[in-house]
Amino acid sequence: MAELNPFEFRPGSTSLHYLDTRCKFFLVCIMSLSLVNAGFLSCFIALGVLLFFLKQIKFKIVETCKQLKYFILFLVFLIIVRSLTMPGDPIVSFHGMAITSQGLYQGSLVALRFFLVMVIGLLFSATTRTASIKTAVQWYLKPIPFVPEKRVAIMISLALRFLPLILKQGRETSNAIQSRCGNLQKNPIKKFIRLTLPVLKKVFLSADHLILAMEARCYCENRTDPEFKTWEKEMVFIISSLCLSLCMIFTNVYA
Amino acid sequence: MTFPILDIHNLTHIYSQGEGGIFDISFSVFKGEFILVTGKNGSGKTSLIRHLNGLLFPQKGKILLHNKDILKDLTLTRKTIGMVFQDADTQIVGDSVFDEVAFGPENLNIKRDIINKKVNGILERLGLIKFKDRNPATLSGGEKRKLAIAGILAMDPEIIVFDEPFANLDHPSCLSILDIIADLSLNGHTIIMATHDVETPIEYASRLLIMEDGYLREDGGIQDLVKKLGSYGVKEPCECRIKEKPLPWQS
Numbered sequence: 001m002a003e004l005n006p007f008e009f010r011p012g013s014t015s016l017h018y019l020d021t022r023c024k025f026f027l028v029c030i031m032s033l034s035l036v037n038a039g040f041l042s043c044f045i046a047l048g049v050l051l052f053f054l055k056q057i058k059f060k061i062v063e064t065c066k067q068l069k070y071f072i073l074f075l076v077f078l079i080i081v082r083s084l085t086m087p088g089d090p091i092v093s094f095h096g097m098a099i100t101s102q103g104l105y106q107g108s109l110v111a112l113r114f115f116l117v118m119v120i121g122l123l124f125s126a127t128t129r130t131a132s133i134k135t136a137v138q139w140y141l142k143p144i145p146f147v148p149e150k151r152v153a154i155m156i157s158l159a160l161r162f163l164p165l166i167l168k169q170g171r172e173t174s175n176a177i178q179s180r181c182g183n184l185q186k187n188p189i190k191k192f193i194r195l196t197l198p199v200l201k202k203v204f205l206s207a208d209h210l211i212l213a214m215e216a217r218c219y220c221e222n223r224t225d226p227e228f229k230t231w232e233k234e235m236v237f238i239i240s241s242l243c244l245s246l247c248m249i250f251t252n253v254y255a
Numbered sequence: 256m257t258f259p260i261l262d263i264h265n266l267t268h269i270y271s272q273g274e275g276g277i278f279d280i281s282f283s284v285f286k287g288e289f290i291l292v293t294g295k296n297g298s299g300k301t302s303l304i305r306h307l308n309g310l311l312f313p314q315k316g317k318i319l320l321h322n323k324d325i326l327k328d329l330t331l332t333r334k335t336i337g338m339v340f341q342d343a344d345t346q347i348v349g350d351s352v353f354d355e356v357a358f359g360p361e362n363l364n365i366k367r368d369i370i371n372k373k374v375n376g377i378l379e380r381l382g383l384i385k386f387k388d389r390n391p392a393t394l395s396g397g398e399k400r401k402l403a404i405a406g407i408l409a410m411d412p413e414i415i416v417f418d419e420p421f422a423n424l425d426h427p428s429c430l431s432i433l434d435i436i437a438d439l440s441l442n443g444h445t446i447i448m449a450t451h452d453v454e455t456p457i458e459y460a461s462r463l464l465i466m467e468d469g470y471l472r473e474d475g476g477i478q479d480l481v482k483k484l485g486s487y488g489v490k491e492p493c494e495c496r497i498k499e500k501p502l503p504w505q506s
Contacts, residue, residue, distance in 0.1 A: 009350040011388040129350045131361075161348055164392070209345035216308050216338045217410065218330050218362040227367060 005167045006064045007125045014056045015233070016127040021136040023234040027241045028124050034245040035113050042248035043112045049244065050119045057126055064122070071118060075111040082107025130160045135225045150221045162207060169202045170195075258322075259283035260445065261307070261336075261414060265316035268302060277302045277469045279316070284414070284447065289440045289459050292449045294466035295488040300449035301341070303466070304416045307447065308338040334363065337412030341419040343399040346406070347391045352383055355391050355402055359410040370409075377405045381435060397428030404435055414445040421452050429455055453484060454492035465489070 011017070016024070035046065054061060065072060088102030134157035141149035174195060177183075185191050261284035269276040277299040284290065292300050305311040306318060309329045318325045325332040340346045349355030356374045365373075378384040381401050386394060391402055400420065407415060420436065421429045437459045440446050448456060453463075463480045465473040465487050472487065473480050484491045 008390060008392065011351050011390060129354060131350070131354060206345060209340070209342065210348065212305075212310050213340055213346040214348055216310060216333055216340075217359040217406065218333050219358075220330075220362055222364055224361040224364050224367055224370060 005164055005171075006059075006067050006122055007167070008164050009129055010057065010126050012057055012127070014053075014127065015231075015237075016053055016057060016123060018229075018231040018233075019127075019237060020228055020230050020234050021128055021132040022139055022228065023237060024124055024128060025136050025140065027237060028120055030241050030245050031120050032117055034248045035116055037252060038113060038248050039252045040109060040112070042251045043109070043116060045244070045248060045251065046116055047112075047119075050116065050123065053123055054119070057123070059122075059126070068118075075114060078111050078114070079104070079107035082110065125160075129226070130157055131226045132228075133157065133160060135228070138225070139228075154221060161210065162203075165206050165210065166199075166203050169206060170199050173199045173202060257285055260286050260321060262319040262322075263306075263316070264319070266303070266306060266313050266318065267315035268306065268311055268313055275299070275302070275469065277306075277466075280471045281316075282464065282471065282474055284445060286445055287440075287443060288461050289446045289456075290448065290462045290464060291453060291456060291460045292447060292464045292466065293451060293453050293484070293487075293489050294472075296451070298466040298487075299469040300451075300466055301418055302469070304338065304418055304447065304449050307414075307416055308333055308336050310338070330363075334410050335412055336414045336416060337407035337410055338416045339400075339403050339407055339418065339420060341422055343396070343403040346403045347399065349391060349406075351388050352378065352386045352391055352394070352402060353388065356405045356409050359406055363410065373409055377408050381405050381408075395428075397424055397431060400424065400428070400432055401435065404432070408439075412444070414447065415439060417446070417448040417450070419450055419452075420448065421450065421455050433459075451489055453481075453489060457481075457492045 019027075031046065035043070038046065051061075083099040083103040084097055086100055086103030086106055088100030090098035091101055091104065092099050134153045137156050138149045138153040141147050141152055177194060182191075182194060185194065263280055263282050263284075266280040267276070267278050269278075275297065280303060292303060294300055302311065306313060307325075309325055309332045312326065320332060320335060325336075347355055349358050353374055356377055357370050360370045360373060375384070375387075378387055381404065383398070383401055383405060386398065386402075391399060394402060404415075415436075417436065420432055424432065433455055436446060436448070436456065440459055448460075450456065457477060460477055463473070463475065463477055464471060465480060465483065467487050473483060481491065
């Protein structure tokens with residue numbers, strides 16, 4: 001039995017699982033837009049709400065953070081860069097460089113916003129089937145003239161199907177390298193090349209196999225799409241998210 | 256007189272790198288047969304069976320399904336000849352066990368209520384119904400192989416082609432997969448199995464094809480060819496597992 005990567009769909013019976021995918025798309029957009037200019041207080045309100053849903057779908061937060069360590073490292077890097085490059089009152093200075101309080105504040109805020117957007121994406125992908133995402137994209141694109149909605153939806157669904165495959169290949173190659181003491185290599189460039197080249201090669205090979213398997217079962221544009229299952233509580237979620245967004249905006253204005 | 260359902264005429268495919276491939280292969284498949292295609296690694300077993308599903312196109316020769324070229328209507332070919340791949344992990348595309356089995360019928364644009372009924376029936380038949388909502392990635396190797404078979408059965412194929420169905424499986428899982436394949440054979444499906452493990456399925460097989468270096472070297476009944484397996488680099492099965500079985504078109 002293998003462990004699921006954080007972005008894979010986890011079947012369940014929570015409110016997010018029951019919610020119509022079209023509605024979930026709307027909620028993701030509203031929440032992500034509200035975070036664009038959100039301050040710390042607004043971000044912490046959003047974090048509280050997201051943590052509630054993460055707990056509801058039984059996400060192990062520490063384990064997930066371990067799996068997303070590279071993303072978290074990227075956020076730390078972002079904070080460091082902002083702290084060092086933004087002018088302001090220095091907290092610590094060395095060799096002519098200074099960490100400023102304004103930079104630290106801005107860096108932390110940007111990192112927190114990024115983190116929240118990632119958590120929103122994680123909640124969405126963990127509670128929504130790939131096939132439903134494809135159908136919802138198709139539904140949203142249908143009224144737009146000159147857009148081949150079926151083709152676009154298929155491209156999105158293929159990309160979503162390949163994502164877990166890439167992560168799996170990355171994990172397996174990294175394990176294979178570590179099992180032969182690859183972690184003793186100190187040169188980060190060599191380390192990077194040793195991991196990425198085999199991963200890329202394997203990903204292309206796996207993609208080839210996956211395409212063959214899909215082709216063998218007649219994969220095409222005109223297929224039976226999954227039905228939208230409305231839960232009748234979508235309106236409650238939409239109104240709540242709009243209220244939360246307004247609350248975040250006002251908190252930002254008056255803070 | 257019985258007519259073959261599948262006819263392979265002088266099938267040749269040489270890979271672009273100039274090495275490997277299959278050369279001048281001809282044989283016929285009759286309804287209800289259980290054919291084992293065997294040979295050493297690299298003998299061309301997988302290349303041969305990939306042609307049957309239209310995943311590889313012949314460079315020379317042709318394949319006729321019910322007397323019609325299989326390349327004329329690939330959807331019909333792939334619906335009639337189902338293919339179970341060697342690596343179940345790369346075959347699985349669904350987010351849940353149910354979605355995975357429904358994938359094929361959805362591609363055939365079958366109505367949703369018919370798909371639901373059909374998928375539930377197949378999951379029940381293969382003992383996978385308890386995993387219906389599970390993510391396939393969390394299943395064991397044997398369960399994934401069963402799921403891959405279920406995904407093909409959902410398309411109602413007449414002929415089922417297996418590529419190394421016992422590879423990387425423990426003994427109980429092998430037996431469980433063999434039970435399913437034997438059951439399919441007894442229910443009238445035509446089975447073509449590429450394998451180097453001849454011993455496991457031999458008691459159900461009715462015919463043996465032995466390949467070497469891309470050529471079909473031997474084609475005949477189990478009793479006639481089993482002693483020759485060793486000379487082609489394939490392990491000879493224990494004699495106690497070989498049963499006298501007439502070829503379907505002879506009975």
